[in-house]
Every structure is written in structure tokens, then in C-alpha cells.
Amino acid sequence: MSGLGACGKSEGTDVPDELQSWSRTEVLGHEDVALYDRIAVASDGRRTAWLTRAGGATDILGVAEWSTADGASPRQSDLEMPKGDRPNDLVVPAAMAVDERGWIAVAQLEDEPGGRSAEVAVWAGAPATPGPPATLELPDGHVLARPVAAARTDEVAVVVALTGPAPETPGLPAPTDLVLWTAPVSGADGTVDEGTWLQVRPYLGTDLPLTSAAVIGGAGDAGLVLAGASADGVAGMWTSSDGLSWDPLAAAAELPEEVDALDLLAPLGDGTALVGWATDGAGGAVGTGGTGGAVELWRLDGSDLTALGTVVAASDEGIIDLTGAAVAGDRLVVGGSTKRRSTWSPMLWAVEADGDAESEWTASDQPELIAHLDWSVQALAADGADRMTAVMASVPFHIDIAAWSWSRPVGS
Numbered sequence: 001m002s003g004l005g006a007c008g009k010s011e012g013t014d015v016p017d018e019l020q021s022w023s024r025t026e027v028l029g030h031e032d033v034a035l036y037d038r039i040a041v042a043s044d045g046r047r048t049a050w051l052t053r054a055g056g057a058t059d060i061l062g063v064a065e066w067s068t069a070d071g072a073s074p075r076q077s078d079l080e081m082p083k084g085d086r087p088n089d090l091v092v093p094a095a096m097a098v099d100e101r102g103w104i105a106v107a108q109l110e111d112e113p114g115g116r117s118a119e120v121a122v123w124a125g126a127p128a129t130p131g132p133p134a135t136l137e138l139p140d141g142h143v144l145a146r147p148v149a150a151a152r153t154d155e156v157a158v159v160v161a162l163t164g165p166a167p168e169t170p171g172l173p174a175p176t177d178l179v180l181w182t183a184p185v186s187g188a189d190g191t192v193d194e195g196t197w198l199q200v201r202p203y204l205g206t207d208l209p210l211t212s213a214a215v216i217g218g219a220g221d222a223g224l225v226l227a228g229a230s231a232d233g234v235a236g237m238w239t240s241s242d243g244l245s246w247d248p249l250a251a252a253a254e255l256p257e258e259v260d261a262l263d264l265l266a267p268l269g270d271g272t273a274l275v276g277w278a279t280d281g282a283g284g285a286v287g288t289g290g291t292g293g294a295v296e297l298w299r300l301d302g303s304d305l306t307a308l309g310t311v312v313a314a315s316d317e318g319i320i321d322l323t324g325a326a327v328a329g330d331r332l333v334v335g336g337s338t339k340r341r342s343t344w345s346p347m348l349w350a351v352e353a354d355g356d357a358e359s360e361w362t363a364s365d366q367p368e369l370i371a372h373l374d375w376s377v378q379a380l381a382a383d384g385a386d387r388m389t390a391v392m393a394s395v396p397f398h399i400d401i402a403a404w405s406w407s408r409p410v411g412s
Contacts, residue, residue, distance in 0.1 A: 045269025101190030329385030335377030
């Protein structure tokens with residue numbers, strides 16, 4: 001593996017079953033490739049979903065859902081493209097959220113590949129075919145400064161964006177504001193009416209703006225969890241039941257005194273969540289590909305946080321980006337990628353689910369998995385203790401999808 005793993009696996013340590021015997025079940029490639037192609041992937045710990053080009057076309061987006069219950073083939077729905085005053089805007093996949101009742105898909109509207117975005121399109125799907133997207137506008141003069149995030153619960157859907165005033169010179173601004181949109185989820189069928197989105201700019205009480213942030217549903221006492229790191233390195237977490245008002249999580253005072261960025265926020269499907277903070281001085285950020293070699297992990301259960309040790313790159317040159325997590329029996333598994341000398345490799349790590357701050361994470365050594373250069377594990381989901389699925393995307397361009405699955409070996 002040429003040093004692309006993580007330390008924490010000492011000599012003679014057995015690699016757990018959950019990090020071996022993974023098999024690729026399907027590859028969903030693109031026939032046509034656009035310069036602005038991206039894939040947005042999500043998991044609620046039990047199922048996965050992703051937003052990408054439908055069937056390789058450059059002018060249609062599609063959402064796919066997949067879990068172990070679905071078998072080998074993901075279920076895909078084509079989406080109606082946004083219609084507005086700027087029909088030539090590029091529609092770039094940006095964020096996903098999924099639960100047992102439906103999903104939220106978000107795309108950035110850009111005027112050119114890699115350009116600035118002052119609007120996002122949001123689709124809300126349920127068992128019924130999704131309708132046209134809602135178009136959400138950023139505050140006047142602002143553009144996106146970081147990738148957007150999305151979440152949903154039984155009662156509310158949320159989209160979060162870090163924004164800043166559009167600079168006069170080329171490039172994106174530094175984040176200055178957190179903007180949030182919220183809409184009620186129908187209790188009858190899990191859908192969201194496109195005309196019900198409300199923009200809010202919640203007060204979080206930080207001294208400086210957040211420079212990294214993410215939001216999830218299905219975790220914590222209130223159902224929605226927002227996490228982020230401010231420009232002065234302070235880690236924060238907040239909870240909400242309606243997406244409008246956010247209360248600080250008191251247990252966040254136990255987090256590291258100074259962090260570089262939020263690297264991971266993932267629901268585990270059992271009401272708990274895993275949060276990871278880049279802590280090695282390199283300054284990675286969730287959704288930006290990671291630039292650090294150490295991520296400190298904590299588990300949120302209700303209003304309590306438990307430290308679970310640190311995933312560390314195997315060499316001083318290594319970079320870690322964590323993007324998914326799941327619980328399979330008594331084992332907690334995280335996935336993502338490692339990078340060394342411009343080459344990315346997918347990676348899985350595992351630890352006992354009831355671990356503590358001294359826990360040592362073990363890296364996978366399965367050749368068939370980690371030898372897929374320029375791929376990354378983007379999401380994980382578990383079905384009980386004996387089955388898991390993983391969604392991989394090609395990096396750094398995020399164009400193709402590969403579905404992987406794992407079953408506990410007989411007799412183990």
C-alpha cells in the first residue's frame with residue numbers, strides 16, 4: 001500500500017472481518033464527461049443515495065438509492081431540470097441527504113465550470129417521482145464559499161451554505177456567513193413542497209465566522225445536528241428540531257481546544273452520529289478533499305460526546321479525508337481515502353464501537369479494495385451486524401460510481 005494507510009495498527013494486530021472480504025458489485029460510469037461533472041453522495045447509516053448525471057448524459061441529473069435490501073442494482077430516478085431566468089447555467093451536483101422516507105438533492109447553479117454560484121436548486125424525493133426543483137437564492141451580492149450540505153428528518157428538510165461577498169478578483173470568497181433554508185416534510189408521504197422553503201441566518205454565538213460546516217438528520221436529542229469550525233479554530237456543535245433555532249451542544253466544550261476544520265459528520269442509523277475534526281495543523285475541510293494527516297473522532301449519543309481516538313496517516317506525507325461511517329455489530333467502521341504524492345486510494349478503518357479516547361483504529365489491508373487508485377469511499381451503510389454497503393467515487397473529479405458490498409464470513 002506504499003504507506004497510504006493509517007497508523008494505529010501495531011505489528012501482529014489482527015485486521016477485523018469488517019475490513020476484509022469486500023467485493024465490487026457494480027460500476028456506474030459516465031459515457032459522456034463534462035468538465036463540471038461531480039457526484040454528491042449521502043448515507044443515513046442504513047441506506048445510501050447519490051446525485052449525478054443520469055445514464056451518462058450531460059443535460060440530465062438523476063438520483064440513485066441503494067441499500068443491502070435492494071440487491072445489486074441501485075434504483076434511479078431522473079430529475080426535472082431547473083427552469084429560470086438563466087437557462088444556460090451549469091447544474092452541478094453538490095449535496096444529498098437520505099432517510100427511510102425520502103431524500104434531498106442539491107445542485108449548484110454556476111455560470112461556467114468551476115465558477116461562482118449565487119443560487120442552488122433543491123429536489124425533494126419520496127416514493128413518488130420528484131417534481132420540479134425549488135431554486136434558492138443566496139443573499140444579495142453573496143456567492144458560495146464552500147460546498148453546501150443537506151439534511152432531513154421526519155418533520156423538516158434543511159440546506160446549509162457558507163457564503164461570502166463575491167470578490168472583485170477571480171476565485172471564491174472566504175466564508176463570512178452561514179445561510180440556511182428549511183422546509184416542512186409532509187407527514188403523509190415524506191415529500192417537500194417546493195414553495196415552502198424559508199431562508200434563515202441563525203445566530204450561533206461564534207466569535208468568528210465558520211470556515212467549515214455540515215448538517216445531518218436522525219441524530220442527537222433534537223433530530224438535526226450542525227457542526228463546524230470557526231476561523232479561530234474553535235469547534236462547535238448545535239442541535240435543532242425545526243431548523244430555525246439552534247441550541248449549542250453543551251458537550252462540545254469537551255472537543256479539542258483548537259481544530260483546523262470539520263472533516264466528517266455522519267449519522268450511524270441508530271440515532272447516534274460520528275464527528276471528525278482535522279487536528280494536525282494542515283487545515284482540511286469537509287467536502288474539500290482533505291489536506292490533513294490526522295482526524296480526531298467523537299461519537300454523539302443524545303447530548304453526550306465520547307472520544308474515540310484519532311485516525312492518523314501512515315507517513316508524514318500522507319493526507320486523510322474521511323467521508324462516511326457505519327456501525328456493524330460491535331464494530332465502528334469509517335471510510336474515505338488517503339493521498340500520498342498526488343495519488344488517492346480508498347480506505348476503511350475500524351475500531352470497537354464502545355471504544356474511548358485511547359482506541360487505536362485499524363486500517364484495511366485488503367488488496368482488492370485499497371489498490372483501486374484514484375477512488376474514494378464516499379458513504380457507508382450497514383444492515384445489522386452482518387452486511388454493509390459502500391459507495392465509491394472516482395477522485396479527484398468525482399465522475400464515476402462503484403457499489404461495493406460486504407457480508408460477514410461464515411463461521412466468524
